[in-house]
Amino acid sequence: MAEPPPPGRREEGFVIVVPKERAVFWLDRRGRWCNADGVFRHPRISEHFHRSIRRDAGGYYVGQERAGGVEKVYFPYEDTALFVREVVFGEEIRLRLNTGLEIPLGPGALLACGEALYATHDGERIRFTERAMVQLSRAMTSSEEGLFLETRHGRHRIPERPAAGDGGAEAEPRQGGDDGCTR
Numbered sequence: 001m002a003e004p005p006p007p008g009r010r011e012e013g014f015v016i017v018v019p020k021e022r023a024v025f026w027l028d029r030r031g032r033w034c035n036a037d038g039v040f041r042h043p044r045i046s047e048h049f050h051r052s053i054r055r056d057a058g059g060y061y062v063g064q065e066r067a068g069g070v071e072k073v074y075f076p077y078e079d080t081a082l083f084v085r086e087v088v089f090g091e092e093i094r095l096r097l098n099t100g101l102e103i104p105l106g107p108g109a110l111l112a113c114g115e116a117l118y119a120t121h122d123g124e125r126i127r128f129t130e131r132a133m134v135q136l137s138r139a140m141t142s143s144e145e146g147l148f149l150e151t152r153h154g155r156h157r158i159p160e161r162p163a164a165g166d167g168g169a170e171a172e173p174r175q176g177g178d179d180g181c182t183r
Contacts (some may be wrong), residue, residue: 014069031083064067114163
């Protein structure tokens with residue numbers, strides 16, 4: 001892709017693309033934004049990044065409009081770019097994601113993998129935060145037969161698989177601060 005014109009000379013509708021290999025931030029397996037200094041400390045910046053996540057044929061990126069154009073920064077992530085942050089109970093169980101999207105929880109959409117719980121939606125793998133797992137636990141049961149989700153539509157077994165490494169790590173490992181935010 002050709003470089004955009006220099007500032008002040010950009011045409012309306014330009015796109016700046018930063019490949020994930022040049023991104024200075026990443027998303028860790030717990031859904032925290034990190035950079036070379038560690039976990040982002042300012043909640044509003046972190047929230048802005050989460051709400052700016054988009055996906056296209058090139059992968060996940062943080063996008064924002066800038067002076068008549070768009071900037072796309074593709075970013076590495078350790079497991080997945082999508083996280084369930086809140087479980088909403090009502091007529092149906094709904095999941096609120098880190099991107100701001102709210103989706104229904106389908107009965108066969110859950111998967112337990114090691115200590116993590118995932119949902120799938122439209123072919124996307126979405127990891128539950130610890131808080132969201134605790135919220136969903138009120139609708140879960142376990143027995144010798146395994147884990148189950150109890151809904152008004154019945155009891156649905158949650159498939160279990162052993163954990164297998166990072167799952168979706170896509171970039172060279174990086175070291176963050178001393179707060180456990182590594183990549």
